[in-house]
Amino acid sequence: MIRCPRCNSRHIYPVAGGYGGWTYRCKDCGYSGPLVVEFDGENQLENENLQRKFRHETNEWRQRQHPYIWAAILIICFIIALIFFLLL
Numbered sequence: 001m002i003r004c005p006r007c008n009s010r011h012i013y014p015v016a017g018g019y020g021g022w023t024y025r026c027k028d029c030g031y032s033g034p035l036v037v038e039f040d041g042e043n044q045l046e047n048e049n050l051q052r053k054f055r056h057e058t059n060e061w062r063q064r065q066h067p068y069i070w071a072a073i074l075i076i077c078f079i080i081a082l083i084f085f086l087l088l
C-alpha cells in the first residue's frame with residue numbers, strides 16, 4: 001500500500017512519469033511527484049522517516065531553485081536604498 005507523502009492520503013495512484021520512472025498523483029491534495037510513502041500498516045517509524053526525507057528533499061529542491069535570484073534582489077534593493085540615502 002502506498003500513501004501520499006504530503007497529506008498521508010491513500011488516494012494516490014501512479015501515472016506515467018518522465019526519465020523512465022513513475023510519477024504519483026494524489027487525489028486529495030493534488031500532490032504530484034516521484035516520492036510516495038510505502039505503508040504496510042505497522043512500520044510507522046519507516047513511514048515517518050520517509051516523510052522527513054521527503055520534506056528534506058523538497059526543501060533542498062526549493063533552495064536550489066532561487067537562492068541567487070533572492071540574493072540579487074536583496075543586493076539591488078540595498079543599492080537603491082543606499083543611492084536614495086546619499087542623494088537626500
Ligand SMILES: [Zn+2]
Pocket residue numbers: 004005006007008009026027028029030031
Ligand atoms: Zn496528498
